[in-house]
Amino acid sequence: MKLLKILLDKNHNFSILLAGIIALIIGVGVARFVFTSLLPLMLEDYLTITFAGVLASVNFAGYLSGSILAVFIKNINTKVILFRIGLILSILTTLVLATTTNDTLWLISRIIAGFGAAMVLVVGSALVMTKLNFEDKTKAMGIHFSGIGFSIAITDIISKISLNYGNTWQDTWFILVFFAIVFSLYPVYILSFDKKIKTTNTYYKFDTSLFTPFVLILIVAYFTEGIGFVVQGTFLPDIINSLKGLEGFGGLTWLVVGISGIFSCIIWMRLAHKYGSVNIIIVAMIIQLIGILIPTISSNIYLNLISGVLYGGTFVGLVALFMNLGGKLSKGNPVVLMGALTTSYGIGQVIAPLYSVVLIEHFGNYNYALYLTAFMVFIGILLLFIAKKCFLN
Known part of the structure; x- marks a missing residue:
């Protein structure tokens, strides 16, 4: 019961870090890195190496656009909304990979997935840093970013288990979607605020110096x-x-x-x-x-x-x-x-x-x-x- 209470406490450092790591597993692992894990099978069945490279490139272009946007978002309430949008986009774009082999839809989905990943990684990390209750948050943020390593390892393990049971790579994408839907509920709940936070937007001039x-x-x-x-x-x-x-x-x-x-x-x-x-x-x-x-x-x-x-x-x-x-x-x-x-x-x-x-x-x-x-x-x-x-x- 004590552990459950901690897990459901939006302001406990443990639950905040756990929610941040889970978010990275979904937004960075499911929406990005597991693509690398499944690439050899997709190359055998559907993708060419050239199209795989193009998909990777547009995915990072989407991430680039999202991460630049995120840098300039100062309002914390807006960040919460964008973070949740990022999780939703990460899930929906993965569903596209599970349900179609249309080249155009894959291109669009990878661009949007990149944008969603930026919302989860950049904006989500800002929410984690804001909510953590430490004087020096550097070490804690190091723990949070360990979620990138977890995102690779855990999504790779899920895909391996799926494939070992005889599922195809498309079946595996479906399983990853289900995993993401279930586990996304926790970071959505924890990385939020009980009421609107009053924030003062700070505007910076372009300082060439x-x-x-x-x-x-x-x-x-x-x-x-x-x-x-x-x-x-x-x-x-x-x-x-x-x-x-x-x-x-x-x-x-x-x-x-x-x-x-x-x-x-x-x-x-x-x-x-x-x-x-x-x-x-x-x-x-x-x-x-x-x-x-x-x-x-x-x-x-x-x-x-x-x-x-x-x-x-x-x-x-x-x-x-x-x-x-x-x-x-x-x-x-x-x-x-x-x-x-x-x-x-x-x-x-x-x-x-x-x-x-x-x-x-x-x-x-x-x-x-x-x-x-x-x-x-x-x-x-x-x-x-x-x-x-x-x-x-």
Whole structure:
């Protein structure tokens, strides 16, 4: 009874964090990342690699538009409404994938799913931060963002169980829709307020003085990280399955990605606090670069599982690291700078799947797409090294 009371208490920190994590599992897992999990089967039955890349690109375009909009929404009551809309869109767009193989409907649904995911991730995270009752919310928000890792792991486990019972990938989408409907009720209830909250909207002018040479380099580096995130985030199971002797191991690698991502944000933020944000961003991007290249040089199962660990263990943390650093550099004017960072990252996300499918179709494997991705991440690392030497010493 005591646990039930805590779970139903809208203002208890445990229930707020749990609701935030469940929301991420639906909005980011069901509406986005499980697509990667089911991709190998969909490629066998319906999708082409080119269309899969286009779907990934438009999904991130939808996410980009939603995340930019979210940055400028200040009214907390509006945020609650947009958060709920995001959950609904995440569910409805998944239902489209379960009920049709019409290309146009899939394109539209993936764009809308991306927008819905932004409402759940960006707006939902703002609600969690607002409701949490801690003096220092940094560690608690690290727990909240572990939901991204959970979103990959849990939706992948659900899809594996469904497929093991002989269901098709379309049946699996139906099961995920049912799961999302049931569990969405909890975050809708918890991440709300008993009465309208009076808020004062703060309007920020576009301050060009924020865009110092260091900040401009940071924005470009975050663009390269957007590229570094997407290719494995879209194709990793199929990349692994395409390696000689590793057919069927793609799903296991993707599960490892999710598990690795659960605690990564907390660890990276603590390291940044101790050793400096720029130093730790560089280290994390170097680790990510190594993970990107492993499938191009080896078909050893253990090395490629490590590749999954390196990817899962860096991409969530890097978002937190860049955004946290951007907040510190914003001089109390976070909207403009975080909007610029978000846009830069989002453009990288949109571009990467498109060049990937061109290279995959031309060369017949994923190697050159991974080479180019690793090179772009290397450019970001190099820029940060230069920025550190020229502007931070």
